Structure formats: C-alpha cells, structure tokens
Amino acid sequence: MLAQNPVVMDHAAMTAAAVLSSMAMAAAPDRPANDEEHEKAPLLSFKANAEIYAEGDTTKVFYRVMSGIIRTCRFLADGRRQIEAFYSAGDIFGLDIEESRGFSAEAVTDCVVRSYQQIKIADSSDGVAVHQQLFCYAMNRLVKAQEHAMLLSRRSALEKVAAFLVEWSKRSKQQGMVTLAMTRNDIADYLGLTIETVSRTLTQLDKKNLIGVPTPRQIQVRDVHALKELYA
C-alpha cells in the first residue's frame, strides 16, 4: 500500500500538460478531434503484433487507443506469456506510476494511438479535477485487475472462456455477435490456458448450442444468460 511505497511519489517524472484534456477526452471518447491539444498529442500507427513499448522501458508517455486493439503482457523466463489486459478504442493504457514499464504493450491488430506526456505526480499546478480523474481511472483499472485475478483463480476452462465471451459480447456493437480481434493464443495467454483447451472449450460450447462459430474469429453468442450461469 501507500504506506509501504512512499517512494513512488518521487519517481514519476513527467509533465502534466495534456492530461486534463486527455482525461476529459477519455470521458467522451467519441467527440470530434478538433481541440488544440490534439495537435500536441501525436498520432502513432502500429501494425499488428508491433511492439509499442517493452517491459523494462523507461516510462515516458501514456496512450489512448484511437482504433484497433492493444494487449499488455509479460514474458516469463521460460517463454510463457501472460496477457494482463486488452484495450480498445477510447481506452487509456500505459499510464504508469513506475519509472519503468511493468508490462510490454503490443498491437493485436493494426492500430492508431495517441501519446501523451506522463503526469508528474508531485506537480500541484494541475487542478484538483485532474487528480480526481486520475484517481477514478486508477480505481477502475484496479477493479478490472481484481476481476481478472478472480477469473484466473480456481476457475475451470469452461468458466474462463464463458466469462471471456460475455466480456467481449458486452464490448461488441452488434447484438449477439462477437468479432474477436485476437488469436486463440492471445485468449489462452489471457485466461491462463493453452490454445488447445481454448479451442476445445469453444467447440464444447458450440455443441451445447450456447454459441456458434462460423469462422474462428466470429463468435455468435446464442445464449448470454446461459454463459453467465456457467461462472455465476
């Protein structure tokens, strides 16, 4: 907790520049991009599987997803990969308090992101509103991380995959149809499973008629309620 890491306050070296606006922007992700702060926040494009930053890199900027999907992940010594989260349009990622990156960030699909100067924590020149926003942002991410931890702990492959599908069906525009941006490998590394198990579990759900899988990336969610029951 804070008590144990008062240090972090000193680390984080950044400027508070575009933050207020970027956070406000985050609150209204679809508003037209015509403010002057947008000029200051450079647009960057990445091709699928390109690395945006690597674990251990010095933390300089954070990002907002304009289009495409990003994953943050960590690699273990033996090559195992663990995906921490996926980010899609409107999401902010890479807003870290540590000096160096705890995860690496990679493009899942071709994507466009906007980069912002990292916030300088100790800088009080920003209004209270900025820090309120930052706190809310952090707390929301915390809840997500906790949910992820709970999903990984003591849950069967069926429960994990079901939860994953429900999660993405929420994010989907089209009712009852999920277009997955990521491979089975990504799903597996996010859920702590193998690609084979993910595949088998999807087949299983298909046979139970809870979902349909016309193509590997197109998942038709036939019964969201039944899926939710699986991990109640």
Added chain:
Amino acid sequence: MLAQNPVVMDHAAMTAAAVLSSMAMAAAPDRPANDEEHEKAPLLSFKANAEIYAEGDTTKVFYRVMSGIIRTCRFLADGRRQIEAFYSAGDIFGLDIEESRGFSAEAVTDCVVRSYQQIKIADSSDGVAVHQQLFCYAMNRLVKAQEHAMLLSRRSALEKVAAFLVEWSKRSKQQGMVTLAMTRNDIADYLGLTIETVSRTLTQLDKKNLIGVPTPRQIQVRDVHALKELYA
C-alpha cells in the same frame, strides 16, 4: 477504463474529512497517535474470523489496520472462496469507489482498525495533495492486483507457494523467519490451490531444505534466493 465508466464520479457519496490526514498518516504508519483527527477516527476491534464488511454492503467507510491481519475475499455460488489480498499494520483497505462492496473483509487474526469516512470524489474542497495521494494509493494497489493475477495465471503450485513465502518473508521483521498469521486454507484460497497441495508443497520445500517448518505457522526461510529462482 474511465471512458467506459464516467458514472463512478457521481456514485461515491462521502465526505473528505479525515482523508488527507489519514493518507498522510499512511505514509508514516508508526508515528505516535496524538493528533486530533485520531479522535474523530474511531478504533474498532475484531476477533479472528469476524466479518468487517460483506460483499454487497454499502460502502461507507474505509479502514486502516492498526494491528493484526485482514483478508478481503469473495465467495462463489458453490462455496469456493477467493482471497484478493491480505492487509497488515499500516495498510489501508476498503477504500472503494463503488457504491457497494466488491469483496468482503474479514479478520484473519484478532485485530484493531481505524475507520474513516469515505472520500467524496467530486468534492474539490480537498487540496490537490489529497488526490495525489489517492492516485498513488490506487496505482500501488493496481500493481499489487496485477502481480497477483500474474501469479495465479499459469503458474505451478511450487511457483505460487515459493512466491507467497518470499512475499511474506519481505514483510517479516525477523530475518529468515516468517510467522504466518493465516491458515493453510487462507493460503490455498489466496493462491488458487487446495490445502492439501499447499501442505504437500511446503513439505516438498522442506525436504529440499529451502525452508524449515518447526510449527505449521512458523516457516524458517533457509534460502530466499533459491525460492526466488523457483518463479523467476
């Protein structure tokens, strides 16, 4: 992310009263308790295994551990329990942004905590410093939650238990000796294992001479470095 939950700003109903002081206090957990804000922040005692709050309860206050150990956890429909975190002296817990508790909190040992009024997010009357503290607090918790998620994902029982012991040997005062406040059951529910597996794994580490187990709650850490190697 923030973009998806602008709502939370409105929820959180609280007063910012003792927060700044309590957060400042958190930064120096051992300082003498003689400020006036301490009078305002009531001391509460709980016996081992007592419930401090339950999942779903309305969020009214948050706590700081004065002595003893607290666990936050969630129960699944089938009775499975998952422990999110353990909190010890100086730690803050229950500082949530949601209206209702996402986890329940229970005393692992007899403990004393101090309660504070929850922060009112939208209240700008607090100084920037408070919100900076809050942000740092949230980000530090986030890092912990992420580490926990990574530990639960795709790691063997040996790796989990080793990491757990290293974690607690860091928190321990006595060099090379860890006094566990929690049962095998708590450890199991924290690591996503069963009590039998935890027990067997400890026996295994004992036989390898990396640890000694004079009594179930006393773990002598003989080779921290070797333990760390196990989950490198």
Added chain:
DNA sequence: CGTATGTTTGACGCGAATCAATTTTCGTGG
C-alpha cells in the same frame, strides 16, 4: 497454386483436485 499461420482434433501423461484417514496443534476447562 503452394506456403505459412492459425485452428481443430486426437491420444496420452502429468499435476493438482478429490476422497479418505491419520496425526498434530491448539484452545479450553478441570
């Protein structure tokens, strides 16, 4: 087309869960 990448399916083995029994520890009261 042919190659590469991603996905599905099958056979098999291993690690952890489960079931079950025993032993140790600990709290309580005599």
Added chain:
DNA sequence: CCACGAAAATTGATTCGCGTCAAACATACG
C-alpha cells in the same frame, strides 16, 4: 499443568482436468 475435544495440518490413494505432443485441417497471402 495436564487432559480433552475440536480444528488444522499432513499424508496417502485415486481421479480427473488440462497440458503436452502430434497430426490434420482451414484460411490468408504471395
């Protein structure tokens, strides 16, 4: 301090889910 009962921990036998290894199949791309 010891005795007792209850809770916790350990150990063993067995089962089962998921990982591993391997092969076949689909899809995209040059």
